[in-house]
Amino acid sequence: MVAVGADVYVFGNRAMGTLKEERFLQHLFEIQKFRVDVATLSATWEAVKYNAPSMIAGRLGHGTAVLADGRIVCYGGKDVGINSTRYYNDVIVFDPKTLDVTYHPEERDQSASRAYFALAAAGSRLFLNGGCAFAVDGQTMTVMSKSSPLRLLDLTRAVPPRSSRWRDIKFDHVKPINAARLDHSATSPRPPVTPVGLLKRKRSATDSPEAPQKPLKRLDVTTRPGGGGGVATADGDMK
Known part of the structure; x- marks a missing residue:
């Protein structure tokens, strides 16, 4: 199906x-x-x-x-x-x-x-x-x-x-991992997804209310093989 x-x-x-x-x-x-x-x-x-x-x-x-x-x-x-x-x-x-x-x-x-x-x-x-x-x-x-x-x-x-x-x-440098089996399932993983957006910078306590906001940082989140991902902070660091 x-x-x-x-x-x-x-x-x-x-x-x-x-x-x-x-x-x-x-x-x-x-x-x-x-x-x-x-x-x-x-x-x-x-x-x-x-x-x-x-x-x-x-x-x-x-x-x-x-x-x-x-x-x-x-x-x-x-x-x-x-x-x-x-x-x-x-x-x-x-x-x-x-x-x-x-x-x-x-x-x-x-x-x-x-x-x-x-x-x-x-x-x-x-x-x-x-x-x-x-x-x-x-x-x-x-x-x-x-x-x-x-x-x-x-x-x-x-x-x-x-x-x-x-x-x-044939898989090189891999120990035999396959056991004989039946009535199971398999699926092909989807390509990595990369949602891209913007992250607004929060004002700090030292910022003047009249001070202009600093430019918005780009938010780039990438899903990596295995489910890992990264999120860019306002300073551009990955966490």
């Missing part, structure tokens, strides 16, 4: 039935839109009739993220059913403005097939961590990403034939 403007988009399929006999309400991939109108205090759901070059399989346990240009990316997921061994590694790119879908079919790198992972976007790049899939024997569920904290997919990068879209990100 992601928000673009006043709309919230929900990707994937609705399931029904019991846990052992679970099935999708419909087999093709669904996109739903939830819109809140603050002026009228109303909310509406609607099914999005997207334009896709081919049929896309329904799924759950996938990940979605919003790119810098407003398009929404959906990756991976799995088929319905507690005993399902069908995991996906395809990429679905949806443009809310045109309702067009660009579909990147599955690749041979089955290690990229997974569900219940964490996905975040930064610009045109996707960052993936964790998740689960079935092992080679098709019987045992395996939690992913023990070897690398993050995998990277750049949607603008050309991929050679028979090569994986995803690349492992």
